[in-house]
Amino acid sequence: MEYILICILVVVIIFILLHLRPLNPKEVLTLAEKRRKGLIRSYFSFAYYPVNVDVKFKKAMESAGRFYLITENVSTFPSVGAGLLKYKKHEWIILGFEKNKEVVLIWTNKGPNNTQVFQFLDLYSTIQTINEIGATSVLALHNHPNPNPSRYSIHYPSDNDMEYASWLAQVLNANGVNLIAFVCERGRPYEFFSAHADNFYPLHNLKMKVETQNGKRWLMNLKLHWERITT
Numbered sequence: 414m415e416y417i418l419i420c421i422l423v424v425v426i427i428f429i430l431l432h433l434r435p436l437n438p439k440e441v442l443t444l445a446e447k448r449r450k451g452l453i454r455s456y457f458s459f460a461y462y463p464v465n466v467d468v469k470f471k472k473a474m475e476s477a478g479r480f481y482l483i484t485e486n487v488s489t490f491p492s493v494g495a496g497l498l499k500y501k502k503h504e505w506i507i508l509g510f511e512k513n514k515e516v517v518l519i520w521t522n523k524g525p526n527n528t529q530v531f532q533f534l535d536l537y538s539t540i541q542t543i544n545e546i547g548a549t550s551v552l553a554l555h556n557h558p559n560p561n562p563s564r565y566s567i568h569y570p571s572d573n574d575m576e577y578a579s580w581l582a583q584v585l586n587a588n589g590v591n592l593i594a595f596v597c598e599r600g601r602p603y604e605f606f607s608a609h610a611d612n613f614y615p616l617h618n619l620k621m622k623v624e625t626q627n628g629k630r631w632l633m634n635l636k637l638h639w640e641r642i643t644t
Contacts (some may be wrong), residue, residue, distance in 0.1 A: 435628035436637055444641040445620040452614045456514065457550075457593060457607075460488045463600055466496040474505070478522035478533035480542075485509075490516040490552060491595050491602035497521075498556035499600035504530035509552040510542065518546060527558040529573070536584055543590055549613065550591035553581065557598050568598040570605040582608035589613075 436444065470481075474497065485493055494507045504524035509516040520542075524530025534542075543551070555574070557567045570578075578594040585592045586608055594606040626633055 435634050436623070436641070440638075440641055441620060441623050441627060444623050444637060445616055447641065448619050448623075449614050449616055452619075453609055456487075456614075458488055459491050459602075459604070461602065462492055464489070464492045464496040466493060471497050474521050474523075476523035478520065481519050481521070483516060483519055485516045487511050487514045487516055487550075487552070491554065491604070494519075494552070494554040494595070495556075495597040495600050495602040498554065498597045501556055502558055503527055504558065505556055506530045506532055507554040508532070508534065508539070509554070510546060510548040511550040511552060512546065512548050516552065518542070518548075524555075527560075530555050532577075532581075540584075540588055543585075543588065548590060550593065551581075551585055552593050552595070553578070554595045554597055554602060557596055559598055568596050568601070568603045570594075570596050575606065578606040578608075582606070586610045 490509050490511070494509065497507065498505050504527060506520075506522055506524070508520040510518040510520075520534050522530070522533040532539075539551075542548070559567055574594070574596065578592065581594075582592040589610045589612045591609045591613055592607065593604060595602040595604050597603070623637065627637060628634065
């Protein structure tokens with residue numbers, strides 16, 4: 414037992430001695446990227462649980478497409494959207510426009526059947542709406558109606574789902590807007606795609622922050638190394 418403790422102590426001492434130096438440029442970038450991922454993860458901290466929604470509103474959703482004003486915390490919006498799409502026999506799409514961690518506007522439209530749905534809101538109108546309300550992100554949800562829930566689970570995205578999300582993300586990211594996409598089944602949302610604009614927690618700013626901390630004191634260097642290599 415004593416031998417094991419001595420070995421552990423030696424390893425700890427070696428680790429400390431090797432990490433008293435300042436981070437090199439590659440390590441600075443790695444830490445900045447890690448911090449950005451953490452900030453994004455914290456911003457979009459979704460709470461997944463069944464939600465009771467307004468049944469009248471759910472039934473009145475315009476199949477041809479319409480905007481609705483709402484106020485919903487971004488963390489609970491995917492569950493709310495999934496609740497609105499629960500038991501729908503056709504595929505539907507919901508676009509939630511978020512700013513300051515609140516979804517303040519949604520667009521909904523119905524698909525032609527239970528296997529596909531198209532976004533009726535054209536890209537020009539989508540970008541125009543984003544600019545008008547100052548949206549930071551778009552949360553895109555669509556449902557997969559399940560003909561036999563006791564036998565099948567169809568919450569995985571299709572190839573068309575992935576192609577649509579990738580295409581929409583390119584357009585939105587180029588305009589400084591994030592995209593997060595979900596498949597909904599039986600009232601539960603499943604995130605399958607996310608792409609964040611470069612201006613959302615800019616990596617350059619985070620890198621500069623690390624650089625201001627780096628190389629000042631050996632103890633700070635050690636702390637930065639520890640942050641870089643741990644989860």
